[in-house]
Amino acid sequence: MHEDAARKAQRWTFREQFLDTDRLRHINYGNLTLRREAHLFLTHGVVVSVLALMLFWIVSANWSRLLGFTGMFGSSEPETVQCYEIVTNVTQLPPPPPIAPPEPPSVKRVAAPVEAAPKVGKIKKVAEAPPEQTFATQKEIKQAIQQGPADQNAGGGTGGDTVVEFVNCQTPPTVVSIPSLRYPEMARIAGIEGRVFVRVLISEDGRAMKANVVKRIPSDGTMFDQEAIRIAMETKYTPGIQNGRKVRVWMTIPVRFTLRES
Known part of the structure; x- marks a missing residue:
């Protein structure tokens, strides 16, 4: 155990409130060891995930080629081709009936209103107009x-x-x-x-x-x-x-x- 453990423990708890890194640096077990190696685990995990994703993508993209190359899940029986015959019956239809022209709209004849004769007042006799005046040449x-x-x-x-x-x-x-x-x-x-x-x-x-x-x-x-x-x-x-x-x-x-x- 460290020689000044009691004095340092009292200083950690009541005064400056920090850990003794000099003592903790020599510990090789527990939580401190995992923290020192955390970046290694993170790097390994990322590399393995990327490689697995690439492998899955390559296999899925070339799955049919792999099956044909290896001969797995193949059938030895030849493929049979079925042909279907389509029969169509053509029937001659009669010509369509002629389209009758639309009937013109009926026009109602309305008698023109008879205008009443205008009222004529009494005719007054006026003086004769003077004869036309001609200009000299x-x-x-x-x-x-x-x-x-x-x-x-x-x-x-x-x-x-x-x-x-x-x-x-x-x-x-x-x-x-x-x-x-x-x-x-x-x-x-x-x-x-x-x-x-x-x-x-x-x-x-x-x-x-x-x-x-x-x-x-x-x-x-x-x-x-x-x-x-x-x-x-x-x-x-x-x-x-x-x-x-x-x-x-x-x-x-x-x-x-x-x-x-x-």
Whole structure:
């Protein structure tokens, strides 16, 4: 027994609480011996298990070859092959019956509802419409221009003919007053002269309702259009009279733009 066993036993139990490895290292029996050799047993067990698994897999995969090679569990009797004869009876079937086309759906004839005659009120007698108004031709306008224009002085030039073309009516409209003409600046600088024919609608009270350009001489002299329309719209007229009452009348007014010599 170790010499200081009592002193070490007291130290193990009450002080530092650890085993005396120096003493236990020389013990060759019991639990300590098994612990020292545990890794050997584990290694042997793993190797044997792997080898047994591989052997079982190889034998099972080649079992039929092993039986044929060794001749075990074999039968000396030859194999017999049985043949079966299959007899089939073919019967000619009659043709299928013809398929009848489906009957068209019956259509019910419904009598159309008779609409009641519309109610007609009393017929009132109205005044006869005035006869259709025809416009003067360009030849008549040209003749009216040649009869004697009246000049209006404005903006360094003269223009604004008062010769008027109108539709046929009992009492045609007349010109009461014409505003001063303002010669377009671009045309005055370029020395361009021309004439513009403006068609204007005269209302029942002698006012111009709307106007548009129907012709210009020269044909590309569009710089005079705005001033010619202004002259036609600001001119005061007497209304046209048809069958004793005032009516709306279209008139065509030629506006002449002429430069004066300074």
